[in-house]
Amino acid sequence: MTAAPETVPFDKWFEAHAESFTSYQYPHEMAQMLYDKLVHQAFDCGNYFSIDTSIDPTLLYTPADQTTPLTPGCNVFITDHCFAAKPKDIYSEWKNQTQLRERLAAFMEYGEAAQELTLEQILQKCDGKTLEIEFQELESIAPLEIATKFPHLEVLSLIGNNISNPAEILGLLAQLPDLKALWIGSNPVAEAEGIDKSILDLCPKLEILNAKFTKNWGEWALLYYAHNKNPALVANLKISGRGITELKPEAFKNFKNLSVLDITNNEVDVSKIKEIIPSLTSLYCDNKEQAPQSLQFINGADEKENVVSIPIPDRIWDHIQAVGEYWCLGDEIALSIHHSLEPNVAQMPVRSPLNGQSYFVFWPVAVINPFDEIKADLFPLIPLGAEVPAERPPLTPMKSLKSKFHSSVISKRPIKTYIDMDIFREHLHSDKFQLVDIPEEADLIWYTFKNFDDWKHIYESKILVDQIEGEECLTAKDYLYETCTQYMGQVPWLPETFILTEPEEIARFVQRNEELKKSGQSHVWILKAFQTARANLMICTDSASEVLRHASIGPRLVQRYLWNPLNIYGRKFDLRFIVLLKSVKPMELYAYKVFWPRLAPKEWALEDFDDYERHFTVMNYRAPGKVTPKTWVDFVQQFAVENPNITWEEVLNRCYIAMRDMFMCGCQKLVASPYSKAMYGIDLMITNDYQPVILECNFQPDCHRACNLCPTFVDDVFEVLYTDQPVTNDKVVFIPLD
Structure with missing residues (x-):
């Protein structure tokens, strides 16, 4: 017989919860009360509350004596949860829980309150x-x-x-x-x-x-x-x-x-x-x-x-909370508490000192009289309720990126070069460069896995590098959007984006989602963590509540999902371009002519948004067996078949113009130096009316595929950036400022 686990002492339990108590503003002086109720399993909500199911399940305060109010600090109440799953499994688990969905049928959608007008x-x-x-x-x-x-x-x-x-x-x-x-x-x-x-x-x-x-x-x-x-x-x-x-x-x-x-x-x-x-x-x-x-x-x-396709409704996401490694959903009592920015209770998840089981608790933060509705801020960790400003700030004037001088290159041959990535070392064959084993011996340092930080030393020592000071304005997802809109405003080549760390942006997102939803438009969103690549921590959802729930656990931005994509073979695709910024001023930008199409394994539809293989295209890391091996030649040929009314050259030129405009914005903030040059990976999609939309600008993009398919790729990149002036390499195309 297995012995019952020992009860965690109050001091240790409190220490484990102290940070959470502070985040959720749970009064520390009430910690002992909560601990005691958890230890004695005092689940007494039924003595104080009942659920009104007449229109929309709503929790009411209904004390036995019908007279005693609840006041702040007087009590804390514990509710169980009815569903738990790890984030990556939550949709599959939800689909499998047929009985639970039937049990919670009344809690799936909010009832519409009638607007009473004279x-x-x-x-x-x-x-x-x-x-x-x-x-x-x-x-x-x-x-x-x-x-x-x-x-x-x-x-x-x-x-x-x-x-x-x-x-x-x-x-x-x-x-x-x-x-x-x-x-x-x-x-x-x-x-x-x-x-x-x-x-x-x-x-x-x-x-x-x-x-x-x-x-x-x-x-x-x-x-x-x-x-x-x-x-x-x-x-x-x-x-x-x-x-x-x-x-x-x-x-x-x-x-x-x-x-x-x-x-x-x-x-x-x-x-x-x-x-x-x-x-x-x-x-x-x-x-x-x-x-x-x-x-x-x-x-x-x-x-x-x-x-x-079985989505998780907004009302359910309103009540899902992160508890350790799991998403947990409260029971019917918790689900009957409606969201309000003028709450009379607050709530949070806790773990029991008996067995570590998670519960939801709520406590009064205002006087609650008998038969009052119980209301809580269901998103207490993010700043909801801000006013949406009537206007966005004016555009920042752009400085000229032209110059009567050409970008400079080093005349020394061969250039002693240090590279920290094996595949680049193996593919650099140009006699204009000589590999060295330590960076201290190098005239040119190419770092893939490290950021330069001592720019003063770089400028003084005149070392050539593969990074540009300030490039996070392009490579960080949130900064990219802020930079481009600062100088050009809302542009068709960027997705509509909201930075969910700013109260005004959260308010704008909530308002915009409601506008889209009410007008029959797609209200599907791509949620991204700020500093990730390769589709890590990216989620596709049509639930604004899911977006806000994720924003509660870490910095996120949300972009409107491309709801009208151009498809190839019936599948969603994006294109990876390698671009080379040889100079900030004059802005000298090149694109490698070979690009890399990436196709989703499944046919596209505006449904089933948790299906990664339908709505995302990067399979190399999450589902390598599902990579669709199409080359740029295959893509261009199929594009011509499926789009007889426009040439690929026309669309490609639109892609180059979008990239040019993005770098024009970025170069306003980049520090110009003859020693700083860089390679970026641009991911973009195309709408069904042939508008390119840039998704990301990637720092040090993965080039294994490029090296394997294009034997001269590394030589081309290094010569264009560091030796050729003028550039005559026929593997790249110059993207002019005008």
Whole structure:
């Protein structure tokens, strides 16, 4: 029989938790109280709280005496967790937990709180196009003079009133020639014989009647349910249960980037839907046998890859907490606590001194009266709630990077060269260079695994180096974005980015995510740690709460996922370019002509965002057996096949222009020196309208593939950077300033 583990003494337990107590602002004077409750397993939440399930599961304070308030410092309460997984396994574990998902079904989404407005407020709020007079108990609408006040109404909702006179409704509609959507449900008039036919005869432009599409439906009706005015921006569209009996190609024509469509609960043939919406990758429908097999996902399943998309909802991510090496989710009591920036409790994870098991605890931080809702700041470790500034700071003027002089090179031959990377040493064959074994003997030092820090010594000793002072403005993910936007503002060749260490940036991110979500646009994000490469600590998600949860445990930036990528072979790809910055001023920039395409192993779709092999392209380190071996020659040939309306040369030139602009921004901060030159790896993607988007600028990129495929690669790099002037090497292309 295994002996029970010894209870950890209070002093040691407190020492282990002291930093956490400080981070979560748990009063140290309450530590003994918490310790005692954990030791005695005093799980007494049921004596104080109950869950109101009438609309949205909500925790209420319901003491037995119905009179005693809770006050700060009076008590602490312990809840268990119902799910735990390591970060890399959390989605696969969640998918496998069918019973748990069923158990927590009521906690998956937040209920929508109705906005209660007076009739006067509703009329004042009307923008002249949309008027929603709902649940106002109106028996007559004539006194409102709707047609006189709003003659160009397009949307009118009268749901939930007591209107009974068909003539009054029809008389109003006759005065609204632009009306396209009408709701009269939950009114006696809706039951009048022939009312729908009379309305349709009277309103030839009407596309939506009582939430159903009329025979006149078209692009406008689709945009209405997308909550967007620009069809090209719509990535997700839900038109479930709209009474659709036929698909109209003309209505979908301008939805060029629509990727996910939910058309369930409609009696419609979807067998030709891929011809009508070529961009579609995911379809939700009633008859999956009818759906084209060329779709990647049908009803959330990729049957070719045996994958089912089961996301973790925002509401669940709101309550997941990092506990040691695990993500843990609280039980129903914890899940009933709603997020608020005006909380009356605070919460945190702790470990039991009995067995090390993790729990969630919460405690009052304000007076809580009986039947009050329990609210907490669910993200206490990040600064939520900042105001979004109305304007961004003005652009910084750029200094000229031109010069009447050429960049300088060393005339000494051979150049004594120290290289700390074996593969470069093995591939440097140019007689212009002579390898030495120690850096002290070198005229040129090439460090791959070390940063130079004594720049004064480098400048004074006139040693050639492969780094440039200040280059972190390009190679650090957060600095790259800040540098480029400082000088050029929001540019199409950088992803929309938010630095999640700044309160204003967090507020901007939350606001932007909500805007995208409400307007049917893709709200998928790539989350990155500041100083990582090779796709380490990168996460793809459509959950803003998951983004914020990761930002709680370390510095992160988030970039909008490229939701409309150009694909090759149906797969997402990025391109690795090697660029050589020979001089800061004059800015002298070259790109190696050979580039390296990297393809995701699985076909792309705007679904299943935890699938690394669908949404990421770098497989060398995480899944080396899944690397897709395509050369730049293969890529260019296939590009021509799949994109007959544009040449690769045109797109390549756009890539060079984007790289030029990025380095123009970076060179504003780099320290110009004739002794500093550098090689960088630029990763970029291309949108389906052929806009290059730079993902990263990598310091000392991995060049094993380049060395193996291009025998002269190392010689080319060293000669272009350090000996040739002018550069005549036909393996590189010069990227001019103009």
